[in-house]
Amino acid sequence: MSQNTLWMVGAVGASACAAFAQIDGVQVRERIYNDFPNSTLVVTNNFPAEVTFDESSFGSGGWANRHAAYFSADGGATANDFDYGDAFDFQVTLDLDATPADGREAGFHADLFGLGFFGVLPNGEIAAFGSILPFHSFGSGVWTPGDPIDLRIIHTPGDGDGTSGNFTVASTFEYMYNLGGGWVSSGAVDMTTTEGGIPSNFDFLVGVGVQNQGGPGGSSVAKFTNIIVPAPASAALLALSGVVGLRRRR
Secondary structure, rough: OOOOOOEEEEOOOOEEEEEEEEOOEEEEEEEEOOOOOEEEEEEEEEOOOOEEEEEEOOOOOEEEEEEEEEEOOOOOOOOOOOOOOEEEEEEEEEEEEEOOOEEEEEEEEEEOOOEEEEEOOOOOOOEEEEEOOOOOOOOOOOOOOEEEEEEEEEOOOOOOOOOOOOOOOOEEEEEEOOOOOOEEEHHHHHHHOOOOOOOOOOEEEEEEEEEEOOOOOOOEEEEEEEEEEHHHHHHHHHHHHHHHHHHHHH
């Protein structure tokens, strides 16, 4: 099995599901924010080897342009909806070449009730925030703009079913980065939604993307490569380990 194949594991409540849904592409969504409508945007989609957003000549405008590529299980026709019981483990290498660096941020994007983000910010901060993602910051000045960085995001379901208040152990997200000296982890961060995880009654999308703020000049090239997750057997162990953790914490 190719290492560059993405997989999603289903694990509903406290029981791991043996069925796997293969993530086999991305659905590109350009100009989700489009405050600089006259910019030049070139998108390269060679999933899973590379997804790149190359934007320049912004011209006059307002606040920001945002572009994303959401993981898909049907060759990119639609973005995959991740629900409460869907364990996943996504990893990517990001190379953000932006001039000026101010106002450019890139990494994992999630969509539900607004933008969720885990990635790098212009001040060198590596952080996760927004949408239903639990907040975590590794601090400012950790990342040097222009340096490549490996990012990894892991979702482990809790013991609920995606309805409000019907859980005893919350789902968790773990955020990780590697700047060449080894992986640094946030540890498992509990989700604080009323469902204790991803609400299953709404579409929750996950992928990669970039947000470019302002200025008539400059450019931004956000290149995502090495888009990988563990092979299916390892992904199944991720779901099972979450179940074991739940049982131990009861």
